[in-house]
Amino acid sequence: MISRSPLLVALVHSLIASCCFATVAAAAPNFDKDVQPYFRQHCLGCHGAEKQNGDFRIDTLSRKIGLEDTPQWAEIMERISSGEMPPEDVKNRPTADKSAAIVEWLAARIQEGEAARMAQRDRVSYHRLTREEYVNTVRDLLGVEYDATDPGGLLEDAEWNGFERVGSVMTLSATHIEKYINAAEIVLDEAYPDKPIEYLEATTQAAVVNENHPYFESLQQEGLLDKVRFELVTNGEQFRASSPYRNGLKFPGPGVYEISYVVSGLKPENGKAPRIQVFEEKLDRILFEQDIIAPEDAPITVTFQAHFPGTSTPQIRVMNTTGLPRHPRSTAHSRIPFINTSRPRAPWQVKITDQQGQPRSPVLIIDSITIRGPIITPLEQQRRDSYLPQEETIPAAREGLARLAKRAFRRPLVEGELEVYVQIVEQELAAGAPFREAVEAAMIAVLCSKSFLFIAEGDENADRSQLNDWEIASRLSYLLWSTMPDDELFAAAERGQLQDQGELQRQFTRMLNDPRSDRFKEGFSRQWLYLNKVGMFPPDKKLYPQYDDHLEQSMIGETQAFFAEVLEQRLTLREFLNSDWTMLNSRLARFYQVQGDFTDQFQRVALQPEDHRGGLLTQAAILSLTSDGARHRPVHRGVWLSEVILGKTPPPPPANVEPIEPNPVDSPKATLRMKLDAHKHDASCASCHKKIDPLGFAFDHYDAIGQWRTREQVEGTGEDPLVDASGELVDGRKFQNAEELKQLLTTDLDAFEATFIEKLAIYGLRRTMTFDDHQALAGIAKVGREKDYSVREILEAFVLSDLFQQR
Structure with a gap:
């Protein structure tokens, strides 16, 4: 256990320097031509040089909208958007379309200004690691699985437009620093325990009948003592004996463990499969979930890994989450040991099978549990040993710290940089600390340094736009793997090869083919598509x-598996808009009412027109994240599609917009679309909503959780009204439903490609895009068009572009 000294804490705070960002100016559109005539005709008479109603003057405001006087311009935009200004009693009041155009212009300039401020770069840019990246990096550096999302772990990452990696919003506070110190101490305590932790494999039966049990002798005579099992019939009952660490067998200590269950799962015909859920009670963490289908006479083994921090014995519990509702009597366990379903149960217990021996409900049967660990690979142990000096001398400490710091900082150390950490060892020794604790104090400082916690790009002593090889290695590794470079990528950087296009392409291909690239497929799709919002408003x-x-x-899994399939199979952007296939597991197939033989794993499935699916836009995850848990939200769906697919952010709504009330129970039934049509009669709303609403109305056949329907179920009198999913785009093209809208969208792939590339660049470069990036983005888009919009080729073109290799 490392003792924290005040000296160490003070030094760590000084090692994490504040990171500043400079402004990149965006080229401003023509103020005099675009908006000045409107202000001169409708605003300056009351808010100009001669008259200032409310002490508010427009003509003296900066024309660098978004960069200067932003609060004042935001207020002007809000007043015009709400219809408050110009006042209704003025002569020659502008039309709603003219006012809407001014609002859009101001909103666009304010958004550009925000992007410019967020993309600003000094000589050195610092991008703090996300929680996921921190966990992965610590694992690759020291072989320790840190549980960053547990209570007491790292703070949740800040988000900007769905993205968690944008450096300018990833601020650093005193609380962050304290969390990082705590994390470093926990990680090093596990990597270097006070006493060696021995590997242990322990197995136990799920149910044990001892000599005092009334059925012991009968089972012994039948030779069935080792055949007793534990059945889970209800979803409210826990199997609490799910740990072999009892009867004197001690839990070895913190680390990663491999856990195996021998189980059977009885699935009723046309019903749900039993679903095993393993969770740790003290940590309040689900360790594993999976549907189980296996005959009781042919059980299967399911195996997974879990990390247990601390030294106390894990409290592992198992549930069958698809079982019957629990009843205090009929579903309780009796004293009769369970062997199989053919043997009699207590008269008062619910029957597991029908007269034909088929399960009446999902039944999970547990035979045994095995836990092995802690698991440490030879490479992980070798790295741990290389950092910690084998002899108690300052030169040995210096050598170990140099190895740790070079890998942790993901670059060679600069002259004199290591001395800060060696001095910590010397000062801790002078204060009376044991040698090992003194070295570990310096290791904590390394793990809390800005060079570890931040991805740094640039040179403090010179202006440099081109990334060096070490910076390219980190940018590529954190793009595809969300972790530090591996040994091969480090070696390529050491040789100075990563600025060679051929070598960079080879490394890209190698890394994309590595299983660790699943982190990109899951992370980018989650952040680009706002999948974190699924379930934000529980239905x-x-x-x-x-x-x-x-x-x-399963909803989220479909979308992420769909993205991965498009990338891996070298499919095109068209598939995201419309496809004749999707990725389904058994749970989602049942929800979509798609027939077939499915398991808990996602598989590619051909779709028929009557399935009403295809592409991202009609997937349940997308449809539910744009709902509020009670009803679908056409406006939210339209805004999502506009931002995520078309790359156009609508102006913010006026502050005084009244919410749409539920339909009164004593009124004729009306769809949400009928209520939203009121926007068409409000001039201040109509101009924006005519662009947004049609995009959302196209998906009115899908309810708040993405189920297909032909009628909208609403309160009121009369028959539920038929869904009307027709609409008209701003360019006059019409559609009757979501399918026709998707077909229209595929005819304008260039707009979608530009949006996709910009989102990819935000994710990969960890900053917003500005006007200065447009030419580079267009170059990537040109390659994408030449490659028929292949997502795999677009990603490669991005990595090989000058944009990716520059700050």
């Missing part, structure tokens, strides 16, 4: 009783 259980955690996870 009303009365309205959507079929919605559960497994369905929610």
Whole structure:
């Protein structure tokens, strides 16, 4: 256990320097031509040189909108958007379309200014690691699995437009520093325990009948003592004996463990499969979930890995989350040991099978549990040993710290940089600390240094736009793997090869083919598409009783598996807009009412027109994240599509917009679309909503959780009204439903490609895009068009572009 000294804490705070960012000016459109005539005709008479109503003057405001006087311009935009200004009693009041055009112009300039401020770069740019990146990097550096999302772990990452990697919003506070110190101490305590932790494999039966049990003798005579099992019939019951660490067998200590269950799963015909859920009670963490389908006479083994921090024995529990509702009597366990379903149960217990021996409900049967660990690979142990000196001398400490710091900082050390950490060892020794604790104090400082916690790009002593080889290595590794470079990538940087296009392409291909690239497929798709918002507003259980955690996870899983399939199979951007296939598991197939033989794993499935699916836009994850848990939200769906697919952010709504009330129970039934049509009669709303609403109305056949329907179920009198999903785009093209809208969108792939590339660049470069980047982005788009919009080729073109290799 490392003792924290005040000296160490003070030094760590000084090692994490504040990071500043300079402004990149965006080229401003023509103020005099675009908006000045409007202000001169409608505003300056009351807010100009001669008259200043409310002490507010427009003509003296800076024309660098978004960069200067932003609060004042935002207020002007809000007043015009709400219809408050110009006042209704003025002569020659502008039309709603003219006012809307001014609002859009101001909103665009303010957004450009925000992007410019966020993309600003000094000589050195610092981008703090996300929680996920921190966990992955610590694992690759020291072989320790740090649980950053547990209570007491690292703070949640800041987000900008769905992205968690934008450096300018990843601020650093005193609380962050304290969390990083705590994390470093925990990580090093596990990597270098006070006493060696021995590997242990322990197995136990799920149910054990001892000599005092009334059925012991009968089972012994039948030779069935080792055949007793534990059945889980209900979803409210826990199997609490799910740990072999009892009866004197001690838990070895913190680390990663491999856990195996021998189980059977009995699935009713046309019903759900039993679903095993393993969780740790003290950590309040789900360790593993999976549907189980296996005959009781042919059980299967499911194996997974889990990390247990601390030294106390894990409290592992198992549930069958798809079982019957629990009843205090009929579903409780009796004293009769369970062997199989053919043996009699207590008369008062619910029957597991029908007269034909088929399961009446999902039944999970547990035979045994095995836990092995802690698991440490030879490479992980070798690295740990290389950092910690084998002899108690300052030169040995210096050598170990040099190896740790070079890998942790992801670059060679500069002259004199190591001395800061060697001095920590010397000062801790002078204060009376044991040698090993003194070295570990310096290791904490390394793990809390800005060079570890931040991805740094640039040179403090010179203006440099081109990344060096070490910076390219980190940028590529954190793009594709969300972690530090591996040994091969480090070696290429050491040889100065990564500025060679051929070598960079080879490394890109190698890394994309590595299983660690799944982190890119999951991370980019989640952030680009706002998948974190799925389940943000939990659906009303009365309205959507079929919605559960497994369905929610499957919704997100479909979208991420779909993205991965498009990338891996070298498919094009068209698939994201419209496809004749998707990725389904058994839970989502049942929800979509797609017939077939499915498991808990996602598989590619051909779709028929009657399935009403295809592409991203009709996937349940996308449709539910744009809803509020009770009803679909056409406006939200339209805004999502406009921002994520078309790359156009609508102006913010006026502050005084009244919410749409539920339909009164004593009024004729009306769809949400009928209520939203009121926007067309409000001049201040109509001009924006005519661009947004049609995009959302196209998906009105899908309810708040993405189920297909032909009628909208609403309160009121009369028959539920038919869904009207027709609409008209701003360019006059019309559609009747989502399918026709998707076909229209595929005819304008260039606009979607430009949006996709910009989102990819934000993710990969960890900053917003500005006007200065447009030419480079257009160059990547040109390559994409030449490659028929292949997503794999677009990603490669991005990595090989000058944009990727420059700050």
